[in-house]
Amino acid sequence: MNKKQLKQLIEAALFAHPQPLSVQRLHELFEARGVSLNGVRSALKSLQDDYNDRGIELVNVASGFRFQTRPEFGELLAGLWQERPTRYSQALLETLALIAYRQPITRGEIEQVRGVTVSSNIIKTLQERQWIAVVGQKEVPGRPQLYGTTAQFLDDFNLTNLSELPSIDFSDETTAETAITERDDLHD
Amino acid sequence: MNKKQLKQLIEAALFAHPQPLSVQRLHELFEARGVSLNGVRSALKSLQDDYNDRGIELVNVASGFRFQTRPEFGELLAGLWQERPTRYSQALLETLALIAYRQPITRGEIEQVRGVTVSSNIIKTLQERQWIAVVGQKEVPGRPQLYGTTAQFLDDFNLTNLSELPSIDFSDETTAETAITERDDLHD
């Protein structure tokens, strides 16, 4: 198949498939028709360019490539749905942040940092969203479960990997003042 | 909002919404921003042209407009939903092998050689695949059914007749020693 056909097929596949598709998966799909890995890559690149100036964009997240509506249209499109998107509580976001930044982490360790009991509802909600998962057990008395974030978390927050989240660790040498300046810069 | 922005928004809305969207619905959505019904119509027309030569197309169905993959791509994209075939169990393969190599053979005889009961599921699966069939009954008490392989079996295994099955000879000349070596080789 020629370049144009491959590009059309990959485009159709990405639009039709509800989950992101990896380069490998796309390659497997069309391998039998003599499509190379590089062929897939260059088609993706070309598609990304095509959608540069449109209402949707082709992005690369943790589990592969997907088409999505531009984030800046969020509010304008919200009217499509009856329900307003859920806003998560500060407690949930802090718990999620602890799991994302300090994983693997136990519930007890989360409670220590936040100074407050972690409600079972928060853990349940995070698990139902498939943003966190039990990744093991800590070898201390009671063998508490260790939590970590999932690929679904990265996908849902538009990330390919955790390091894309801004760092929250300021080195010990950082004075309070420079730390605040840095923080402010990050916020701009 | 200008024409370009409206087009981008309608494009995003159509992609994001799982069901088709009517001209009226799209109009309602952006009415508050001074978008006219004709504005929506001409944006849709323009989008239809944009996707004229791509992997997906914008079509007008009974309940409104929707994007869909080009019908001619259906077969090529089916692989996205194709489940990997599972593998058959050792027990099934051994049963099939015994029927192929030792036919006609009764269930009792298979069980004798394998030393375990042959589950009805295995026989059923093999019959459903039309690889084995009842070829007669053995004239012994209970008149057990005799199983043999079918023409379908030969076709599926790319054989013209059974004698093309690889022979696994333990000929009379084989000394105990060489036989053991052969067995070990087979295990590798």
Added chain:
Amino acid sequence: MAEQQSLPLGFVRGEPVIEKPEDLYIPPDALEVILDAFSGPMDLLLYLIRRQKFDVVDIPVLTITRQYVQYVEMMKELKLELAADYLVMAAMLAEIKSRLLLPKPPQEDDEEDDPRAELVRRLREYEAIRHGAEYIDEQPQVGRDMWLSEVSSNARDHVTTAPPEVSLEDLTLAFSRILNQIKLNAHHHIQREQLSTRERMSQILQRLQTQPYLRFGQLFNKSEGRAGAVVSFLAILELVKESMIELSQVTPMSEIHLRRKASFDEQEATETTD
């Protein structure tokens, strides 16, 4: 970032609460809202520190403890459902305060023993996590800021569920496993010729399923040549030997017929076979 002073007190149903008490008088219902707005004692503590532009590394513990305890006392006075966690923090602050008030033994002046150190460490860690939570919340989020495309496709109509594949090799391997199981046993010689004989046996039996008799001659096909005839003949002999068929001949030299071996009671036998 906005000035420290105008940091929102917290978020109530997504709206920042910027109004804050200049003194400690807060209308009762507002306090309830504020308590709801704090995600825990660390959050409240951090707010108190930030409100006065203190740095976490150099907290005036006495002042902060006093203020924190006043908050907590007021909450108790108003009989608000106060989480035990707030009291735990109050106790910890009180302990630090009392240790600071005690005269220091002269040799213990190194930083590690500053009772504030642990609190500072905790506050810094909590503050870092607060930033983490902010960063996560600022990320574009599927279902809130963007939606994924799932356009309809006729591809699913073309999906077929393929049954598992078995290769000839799988089959031979399975058979060698069986042979290994039964060890070296003279009864289980498998030979090429035997196989075609066995196949022919199945074929003959299959034909006898649909017709009661077969003429001997029907079993030989000229196109198969001498080898084919031998195979058919061996198959017939084997079937007779294994009591699977019977041969009959009315008079010498007349046509030989094959039939399924007669059973004593067909009816009964059929019932018992399945």
